[in-house]
Amino acid sequence: MAELSAIKLNAESQILLERPLLGVPYELSRKKFATARREVDREQSFLTKTLSSASTTSDPVSALDTLISRMANLKRKLEVLQAEETELQEQSKARIEHLRALERIPTVMDVKYDEWSRTRLNRLLVDYMLRSGYVESARQLAAEKGIEKLVDVGSMVECLRIEKSLKEGRTAEALAWCAEHGKDLKKLNIHLVFELRLSQYIMLVREGKLNEALMHAKKHFYTPPNEKYRAVVMKAAAMLVLRQDVQVEPYLTWYSPERNHDIAAMFVETHHTIFGLPKRPLLHIALSAGLSALKTPACHSKHTSSSGNASSAASTLCPICSKELHELARNVPYAHHTKSHVDPDPVVLPHGRIYGREFLRQANEKLGTEKGMVRDPTELDKLCREEDVKKVFIS
Amino acid sequence: MEALLEEHAKLEKRGNLAKTIEDVQRTIELLQSARDGLVANPSPSPKALEKLQKPTKLLNDKVNSDLTEIYKAQNSYSKALDKKFTGKLYMDPDGDALASHPHLINQAISMHLLREGQFSVAATFMEEAEAHPRAPEPTPGTPDPYAAQGEDKRKVTENFNAKELEQQFSDMYHILRELRTRRNLTPAIAWARQNRETLETRGSNLEWELCRLQYVCLYKNEAWNLRELGQTGGPLGAFAYANQEFKHFHRRYARELQQLLGALAFNENLYDSPYMSLFFNETAWEEVATSFTREFCSLIGLSADSPLYIAVTAGTIALPRLLKLQNIMREKRTEWTTEEEMPIEIPLPPSYHFHSIFVCPVSKEQATDENPPKMMPCGHVILKTSMDAISKGQKFKCPYCPGESIPREALTCRF
Numbered sequence: 001m002a003e004l005s006a007i008k009l010n011a012e013s014q015i016l017l018e019r020p021l022l023g024v025p026y027e028l029s030r031k032k033f034a035t036a037r038r039e040v041d042r043e044q045s046f047l048t049k050t051l052s053s054a055s056t057t058s059d060p061v062s063a064l065d066t067l068i069s070r071m072a073n074l075k076r077k078l079e080v081l082q083a084e085e086t087e088l089q090e091q092s093k094a095r096i097e098h099l100r101a102l103e104r105i106p107t108v109m110d111v112k113y114d115e116w117s118r119t120r121l122n123r124l125l126v127d128y129m130l131r132s133g134y135v136e137s138a139r140q141l142a143a144e145k146g147i148e149k150l151v152d153v154g155s156m157v158e159c160l161r162i163e164k165s166l167k168e169g170r171t172a173e174a175l176a177w178c179a180e181h182g183k184d185l186k187k188l189n190i191h192l193v194f195e196l197r198l199s200q201y202i203m204l205v206r207e208g209k210l211n212e213a214l215m216h217a218k219k220h221f222y223t224p225p226n227e228k229y230r231a232v233v234m235k236a237a238a239m240l241v242l243r244q245d246v247q248v249e250p251y252l253t254w255y256s257p258e259r260n261h262d263i264a265a266m267f268v269e270t271h272h273t274i275f276g277l278p279k280r281p282l283l284h285i286a287l288s289a290g291l292s293a294l295k296t297p298a299c300h301s302k303h304t305s306s307s308g309n310a311s312s313a314a315s316t317l318c319p320i321c322s323k324e325l326h327e328l329a330r331n332v333p334y335a336h337h338t339k340s341h342v343d344p345d346p347v348v349l350p351h352g353r354i355y356g357r358e359f360l361r362q363a364n365e366k367l368g369t370e371k372g373m374v375r376d377p378t379e380l381d382k383l384c385r386e387e388d389v390k391k392v393f394i395s
Numbered sequence: 396m397e398a399l400l401e402e403h404a405k406l407e408k409r410g411n412l413a414k415t416i417e418d419v420q421r422t423i424e425l426l427q428s429a430r431d432g433l434v435a436n437p438s439p440s441p442k443a444l445e446k447l448q449k450p451t452k453l454l455n456d457k458v459n460s461d462l463t464e465i466y467k468a469q470n471s472y473s474k475a476l477d478k479k480f481t482g483k484l485y486m487d488p489d490g491d492a493l494a495s496h497p498h499l500i501n502q503a504i505s506m507h508l509l510r511e512g513q514f515s516v517a518a519t520f521m522e523e524a525e526a527h528p529r530a531p532e533p534t535p536g537t538p539d540p541y542a543a544q545g546e547d548k549r550k551v552t553e554n555f556n557a558k559e560l561e562q563q564f565s566d567m568y569h570i571l572r573e574l575r576t577r578r579n580l581t582p583a584i585a586w587a588r589q590n591r592e593t594l595e596t597r598g599s600n601l602e603w604e605l606c607r608l609q610y611v612c613l614y615k616n617e618a619w620n621l622r623e624l625g626q627t628g629g630p631l632g633a634f635a636y637a638n639q640e641f642k643h644f645h646r647r648y649a650r651e652l653q654q655l656l657g658a659l660a661f662n663e664n665l666y667d668s669p670y671m672s673l674f675f676n677e678t679a680w681e682e683v684a685t686s687f688t689r690e691f692c693s694l695i696g697l698s699a700d701s702p703l704y705i706a707v708t709a710g711t712i713a714l715p716r717l718l719k720l721q722n723i724m725r726e727k728r729t730e731w732t733t734e735e736e737m738p739i740e741i742p743l744p745p746s747y748h749f750h751s752i753f754v755c756p757v758s759k760e761q762a763t764d765e766n767p768p769k770m771m772p773c774g775h776v777i778l779k780t781s782m783d784a785i786s787k788g789q790k791f792k793c794p795y796c797p798g799e800s801i802p803r804e805a806l807t808c809r810f
């Protein structure tokens with residue numbers, strides 16, 4: 001029977017959706033480690049250099065003082081990184097445990113699955129809120145549900161901060177971020193740095209600082225990353241002559257405020273790619289799949305359907321018919337079914353409404369219908385005699 | 396996950412900076428003692444610093460090997476991660492049917508938070524969402540159905556009354572708390588009475604179930620709020636309560652009423668009575684709480700469990716199949732998000748079926764408003780389009796039995 005496959009929990013496939021849950025703390029921790037590596041390298045080479053040129057040092061004590069204070073400083077930085085690492089590792093552990101709990105639940109009917117799935121919804125909501133910039137809501141929800149270890153508030157807030165700075169026309173924060181993620185950008189072949197330099201250049205030209213613009217171009221556009229950018233550089237060079245008077249592309253776009261938004265969007269997309277996050281909130285993806293999986297042609301039907309109506313005798317309202325999702329589900333596809341699902345032992349009332357015999361009997365008992373008569377629980381004004389209720393064959 | 400957990404334990408042990416910090420500390424101590432030596436010695440040799448080259452180099456090497464150790468631990472954890480997530484899913488459908496409706500999503504989330512009783516998060520969320528509404532970002536192939544109708548239509552759908560909803564749900568949680576934690580039926584009964592007419596039209600038994608429980612509670616002398624109820628405990632109190640409150644139920648629940656009152660005669664040996672199940676039903680309180688929640692939500696046009704929760708749960712059950720399918724469909728340049736009907740069947744547990752589904756045995760299509768099911772006089776049902784195709788307007792034979800009919804004899808059905 002299809003029912004068995006429908007209730008068995010396929011944890012493996014659901015876990016496939018959770019790669020970012022473990023990927024994000026891992027990436028962050030790798031970054032922390034790379035920072036440690038960089039700090040150590042710098043201090044070590046300074047130490048080596050100082051000591052090897054020691055014979056020319058006139059004041060060895062103060063040279064040592066400098067070394068000691070720089071080393072102590074390094075140690076402090078490492079201790080901070082270590083504390084952050086520990087926190088990330090605790091996060092990872094909590095997340096692995098969370099996924100492991102799913103593997104131990106046999107069916108989707110289990111109360112434990114219900115609990116797990118509610119936690120997941122809260123995680124998706126926090127992610128959605130953060131992506132939308134609703135940081136306070138995200139923090140509150142995570143705290144109320146005690147899922148702080150399962151959500152990435154810190155890294156998302158950082159992403160939002162840089163996104164905002166770009167929208168406001170500042171590039172420094174994003175460039176600093178790019179410097180930290182240079183290797184990833186190179187690996188993924190993303191030319192965010194070039195775009196940021198181009199933005200700076202456009203700004204200089206716009207402000208009429210042509211000399212500075214020229215210097216900037218010489219410094220940063222000397223070797224464009226590929227053919228496409230070679231063409232961009234040519235167009236950029238022409239700007240020095242054309243200035244702002246041109247009404248053709250790409251200059252229109254370059255000078256428009258859209259440019260800042262495009263760059264901000266490019267940054268966010270790059271950020272998500274590096275951290276292995278989906279481009280769109282997983283809430284959207286899961287919700288639209290769920291709307292479709294649940295939606296039936298009856299949900300947006302003109303006729304009141306048996307469980308879509310609050311005043312009908314039906315027990316539970318369909319989630320798609322419920323106010324929250326009804327509009328949202330209007331233009332998603334409805335679920336595909338290969339066979340009919342109807343109540344057992346279907347019967348038809350004279351006006352064409354079909355119910356399961358037992359459901360109809362119980363509903364009429366609750367409605368207190370007089371003996372020998374049957375009332376349509378959906379359209380209460382439709383009353384008929386018992387013998388007019390006919391068996392119907394649904395295959 | 397076990398393997399990953401093990402790998403993580405290793406990472407915790409090896410992949411941390413503790414050793415590195417220790418070795419940096421040693422370097423500091425080495426430099427410090429050299430400095431102390433220099434200060435103590437009135438005429439230090441310029442070679443003093445050069446002598447440090449060797450020991451600091453050793454320590455530097457040590458630090459580097461500490462770091463290499465971490466690097467290895469991280470790599471091995473990363474391999475374990477990759478192994479766990481081998482069937483990597485491409486998580487970015489080209490079409491995002493919901494991206495055109497950020498306002499509707501925000502509204503659904505607000506309502507979800509309110510119905511879950513998270514009033515303060517809901518308030519913050521609505522405030523932030525109003526201050527910074529997300530812009531609709533229609534993706535290619537997923538048109539914005541409101542684009543033509545303009546902003547007005549959009550505003551209309553936004554018109555749910557948050558204040559009212561919050562009040563309703565805070566009432567609901569108050570009544571539920573009284574029921575569950577204080578075993579106080581009074582507020583629930585008062586609500587049911589207020590909405591008696593609507594509840595009865597729905598065929599709901601809620602008021603009767605609540606009053607019956609109150610009766611049993613009195614009978615077993617378990618009611619703690621006797622003064623409030625104006626009753627005494629025990630069978631006599633229960634009898635007085637029934638006398639006073641049950642009049643309304645006489646006609647509809649005659650049989651059950653007799654059972655309940657009959658229990659009076661069996662006071663001495665209730666355990667042997669035929670009514671025992673009514674009196675010793677441990678789950679009775681949870682059951683009335685559930686029916687109450689269902690009725691309460693239905694009366695304000697909402698389903699009993701959060702639709703957002705049900706839909707997202709159904710979505711995550713469906714998603715792995717859909718994403719895999721998408722990878723295949725990508726080559727055909729079609730998207731499951733833009734079709735009228737999904738391309739594959741997603742098996743969902745029975746509790747996720749809310750409507751009857753009619754699939755035509757002839758055409759395999761589902762019934763819609765435009766293409767309703769038709770019942771032929773023999774009792775077999777097929778879709779209108781199938782019937783039209785078979786009959787061509789003439790007398791025709793049922794595809795499933797020898798019965799013959801003419802199209803206008805067929806009855807249009809609804810589920």
Ligand SMILES: [Zn+2]
Pocket residue numbers: 296298299308318319320321749750
């Ligand atoms: Zn529905």
Ligand SMILES: [Zn+2]
Pocket residue numbers: 771773774775793794795796797798
């Ligand atoms: Zn037939």
